[in-house]
Amino acid sequence: MDRSSALVPRGYVAIGGRGPEDVVADGLGRVLTGVEDGRILRIDGLSDPSAARVEVLAQTGGRPLGLELLPAGGLLVCDAERGLLRVGLDDGDVRVLADSVAGEPLRFCSNVVSLSDGSVYFTVSTRRYPLQQWIGDIVEHTGTGRLLRLAPGSDTPEVVLDGLQFANGLAPSADESFLIVAETGACRLVRHWLTSPRAGRTEPFVENLPGMPDNLWRAGKAGPVWVALAGPRVPPLDLLHRAGPAVRAAASSVAVRVPFRPTGTVGVLGVDDEGRVVHHLARRRSGFRMVTAVCAAAGHLVLGSLWEHGVAVCAAPGPK
Template sequence: MIPPTVLVPRRLIAIGGRGPEDVVADARGRVLTGVEDGRILRLEGLAEPDRPRVQVLAETGGRPLGLQLLSDETLLVCDAERGLLRVDLGSGVVRVLADSVAGERLRFCSNVVALSDGTVYCTVSTTRYPLARWIGDIVEHTGTGRLLRLAPDAEEPELVVDGLQFANGLVAAADESFLVVAETGARRLTRVALSGPRAGHTEPFAENLPGMPDNMWRDAPDVPIWVALAGPRVPPLDLLHRAAPAVRRTAAGAAVRAPFRPTGMIGALAYDDHGTVVHHLAARHSRYRMATSVCETGGQLVLGSLWERGVALCARPAG
């Protein structure tokens, strides 16, 4: 791991909603995000000195998390309450692509990626806890995260990988031969082969990350994979994860009842397709907390957060 350079949010922008958990940029430099009350927003003019324009594009009726742009007019949305959605950004019409898997309700759908052949993959963070109690799964270390595949024209997704530790961000390799899944609860990125005799096989892509990885973003094959670090490594939590299941369940029950406030540690990593770090940015005492996503547009980085009421703009590292 290369030494970090300082990540400084140089501008905080209120967007009229709480929890822009994922941020993605379109071809025109506009940023899309979903907020706590179910609205899908588009932010335009982030580089301008005045407050950017915020447009409501749709309402999911649930809680949008991970986003994937198919075009300037079509957006895939992982909704923690409603499942995998497709949104027409022109009309605001929301269509449910999948809300169940193997006869069970699809809940806590977390992040999504679409391949060139129309296949859609999405993560499920946990089958044990709802979004409002996410910290319970991080503490209990349930390993109930999943990777699902929705084939073109299929009515229901199929299970590709289970046993993941809070499956979260998701991105495809440049040649689409594998996916990279962020396992927040294990502080690692996992590679999942998509083709050949090892299809479906998992192996480490990057381990022992300096913080908890969340959403990932890439908008073209020739750019790195950006990974947001939502919080720091917590050594007592690492020890707890080695305890007996009953001990972890008891600790999780206490965690979900305790008030939560994120630390000021945030970060962002950028990887190439070989798992080599090309950028490492970190802040120990940031005013902007719990950075759950990062994207790049207009020569700057945009951070999103499950906690904050807006996005943060940061300088993009050189090189």
Template sequence: MDRATELVPLHYVSLGAKGPEDVISDPQGRVLTGVADGRILRLHHPGDPRTARVEVLAETGGRPLGLELLPDGDLLVCDAERGLLRVSTAGDGAVRVLADSVAGEPLRFCSNAVALPDGSVYATVSSRRHPLDRWIADIVEHTGTGRLLRLGPDGGEPEVLLEGMQFANGLAASADGSFLVIAETGSCRLTRYGLSGPGAGRAEPFADLPGMPDNLWRAGPDGPIWVALASPRVPPLGLLHRTPPGVRRAAARAAVHAPYRPSGTTGVVAVDDRGRTVHRLTRRRSRFRMVTSVCVTGDHLVLGSLWERGVAVCALPADG
């Protein structure tokens, strides 16, 4: 699908806190997210601004990013400061650290995770060089220090499966569980990593995208993989990435101190298990900027953002 259709905004729900970076929905249609002050929030009735309300589930003590709902209702939380966590949603908000180091170094900038039926957990690390508050430096420098990790069913220290990724970010499993799809924000692409069969242990291109992908979300094996586009492609950035490392490092130092305002073009796409685009939705001059996540609840799309102080609720395509 080459032609984009309009992303139709319906309403905005304030959360009273900045940066709902990842949004996921639960079987009851509620939306869960983590915000900059370390809290995990649950939004009830997101489709109706008159009855929408926000509930605090837990506080991680760090900066929660990617979330994954587990079969028992608990949450896997990728915390940019504390590592990979398990958070209870039963009422006590208990937080347990599953992994805080990998290959002899602290697990920092853990970005997204997915749990498979065998009890194993896979997670991405966006950068080993720059922390979350300097994310733009990694995008500009193009460090290629992103990782894919695996934590076995019995826990322990994560295993490094894949290195050299350009800002490894969102993560989703194929319908049959035979491969993972990884968002590489810095390269505007999705990468496939084989878990079983002839392609096991091998990474290969899955889909090129019209922008920089962030979090991925999938309701189940029957649905597509939804991809949030945090920014359109930036052609000068692509040219910069071809320059020597010293030039990129200098540009990254300047970018960290330069004023930043996200693009007004908002976008999400949905792809199937062959990497084909089944939905491409965009909105220009959007007041809701830097879409870092998207999920479906009922007949709505809910958008999260590292930049905003709430979520945007949009219309789901008719065949969504």
């Protein structure tokens, strides 16, 4: 992988809530996010971060994570406590689309995409740990993440992929022939084919990433898929993942009890549909930590974080 370029900060927007875990941009350059107390927020005026405005659109009653704007209006929300939701952006109405799969309650829904045929794909990061103990799954390396599909008009998701290492961000290819799935615990992206003779197959897409991939966001069909790196690779963790299940479980039981503090190294990638890294931006000793999402809006890159109380606005890279 090529050497990184500098991730240059331009401003910070406090949003009055903790943990804007995902950020998505609409056609007007506004950014939507969800925070720890269940609110869905919209940030406007990002062309001048110092004058940006924040408004409340809805309250999910849970913990919103991944978001997806729908072409006909509305917002899909992966809620870690309530399942897959649809939120009305005009009236704040919240409707549960799915809250179980095969009789098991949906917990820790992570990221979601809607395709042109009306089907919805979304991830469940882990079936073993709640959001508050996410680090337990990263350490134990349980491989209980899933990719699910909700067919048009259905309220019953089907399991498309199982055994993923902390399934996280999702993005479609430009022609929707495959989905890109982030496996945070494996530091890689995989490709799941939806059409073509390879339909149903899953294969590596970008491996050995320099950090742990989190949410994905596509900057239009012609743009790259932006990948947030929630933290750098940790060599002792890579080594632990090769140990036996009992050792990993014991380490996990310790990890969930130790206060977590993210490092000051942050980064984002831009990836094309051939799996080439076209942008790699990074910053050491960053004051904005644990980048869990990135999107392009108002000529900038906007970063979200499970840790912070606002979003960071950074310079967008030049074309390559």
